[in-house]
Amino acid sequence: MTVGTPTPRSEPTHGVRPPDPRPAGAVPYADYVRLDTLLSLQRTRTDVPAEMSFLIASQVMELLFALLRHEWTIAGERLDADDVVGATDTLRRSVRELDVLVSAWDLLATLTPGEFGAFREELGEASGFQSHLYRHLEFLLGIKRAGVLRGYVGAPDVHAELERALRAPSLYDRALDLLARRGLRETESGRPDPSRPYEPTEDVERAWAGTYTDGTHDLVALGEVLTDISERWTRWRERHLAATLRALGNRPGTGGSAGASWLEQTVRVRVFPELWTMRTLVEPSKS
Numbered sequence: 001m002t003v004g005t006p007t008p009r010s011e012p013t014h015g016v017r018p019p020d021p022r023p024a025g026a027v028p029y030a031d032y033v034r035l036d037t038l039l040s041l042q043r044t045r046t047d048v049p050a051e052m053s054f055l056i057a058s059q060v061m062e063l064l065f066a067l068l069r070h071e072w073t074i075a076g077e078r079l080d081a082d083d084v085v086g087a088t089d090t091l092r093r094s095v096r097e098l099d100v101l102v103s104a105w106d107l108l109a110t111l112t113p114g115e116f117g118a119f120r121e122e123l124g125e126a127s128g129f130q131s132h133l134y135r136h137l138e139f140l141l142g143i144k145r146a147g148v149l150r151g152y153v154g155a156p157d158v159h160a161e162l163e164r165a166l167r168a169p170s171l172y173d174r175a176l177d178l179l180a181r182r183g184l185r186e187t188e189s190g191r192p193d194p195s196r197p198y199e200p201t202e203d204v205e206r207a208w209a210g211t212y213t214d215g216t217h218d219l220v221a222l223g224e225v226l227t228d229i230s231e232r233w234t235r236w237r238e239r240h241l242a243a244t245l246r247a248l249g250n251r252p253g254t255g256g257s258a259g260a261s262w263l264e265q266t267v268r269v270r271v272f273p274e275l276w277t278m279r280t281l282v283e284p285s286k287s
């Protein structure tokens with residue numbers, strides 16, 4: 001092609017031949033992504049234009065919940081194996097995924113009460129409150145409430161999986177056990193009953209403060225990435241509350257709660273609490 005010849009619309013402008021879209025032996029893109037199945041899942045209940053972004057926002061967030069469950073399960077196994085660097089790498093990747101989860105609220109940021117109200121009745125009593133993946137993530141983060149299981153008695157597989165996660169040590173329990181194995185805690189090992197709600201202790205607060213003061217590099221990196229996760233978790237809740245206030249005002253929720261005022265209480269709870277409270281106790285670094 002000579003200079004000045006108009007480029008046909010179907011050809012790339014940079015002069016490189018496009019790759020063969022179906023190379024022999026390779027898995028076709030549409031098969032790998034399961035595109036047919038994926039694109040069969042966006043069945044809205046109404047013709048209200050804004051409903052599609054609501055549905056896709058919910059699906060995107062559920063996918064990211066599943067991804068985070070995967071990452072945090074791997075990270076937990078690595079902590080148990082004393083692989084601090086491996087666990088920290090996995091948790092760092094999960095922080096980027098959490099950032100995507102938080103920004104997924106942008107999909108709902110323009111939803112007005114009029115638009116939401118136009119399809120909300122079709123949702124019946126369905127609510128994100130019933131998300132079992134979200135409950136699984138809460139358990140991994142140490143937000144343990146046995147009562148949550150009651151909502152899943154009609155779904156035995158989900159119930160069994162959540163029960164296992166409730167009884168297993170959380171990610172934080174596993175990190176604190178690791179600190180104990182490294183001789184950084186006054187008490188020897190983990191919580192006697194990991195299915196109980198996590199209660200902050202001065203022992204754990206001092207253990208983190210001592211670790212940060214000593215500058216024990218791998219453990220400070222672990223503490224910082226856990227703090228990143230805690231911060232993002234709160235941020236997701238803040239944006240959920242803002243989206244709710246904007247789209248719903250102070251109406252009660254479909255899941256039976258008071259709505260925004262109920263969500264407001266959850267925003268105040270921080271996961272991994274001593275990683276926040278210990279910071280006042282950390283001594284200035286020497287190097």
Ligand code: HEM
Nearest residue numbers: 058061127128129134244247248253254255256257259266
């Ligand atoms: C504008 C859209 C949304 C509104 C107005 C809204 C509203 C609410 C309300 C009022 C609750 C409290 C329970 C209830 O009574 O229903 C709730 C809980 C919840 N919602 Fe949403 N929500 C929205 C979108 C989403 C999306 C896209 C997700 C992602 C899957 C989601 C996930 C959750 C979860 C996990 C809970 C339980 C929170 C907890 O227990 O701390 N919500 N939502």
Ligand SMILES: N[C@@H](CC(=O)c1ccccc1NC=O)C(=O)O
Nearest residue numbers: 058123126127128252253254255
């Ligand atoms: N709790 C919301 C509804 C809601 O969040 C919801 C309802 C049905 C399907 C998905 C939903 N949101 C996210 O999962 C409300 O009170 O309007």
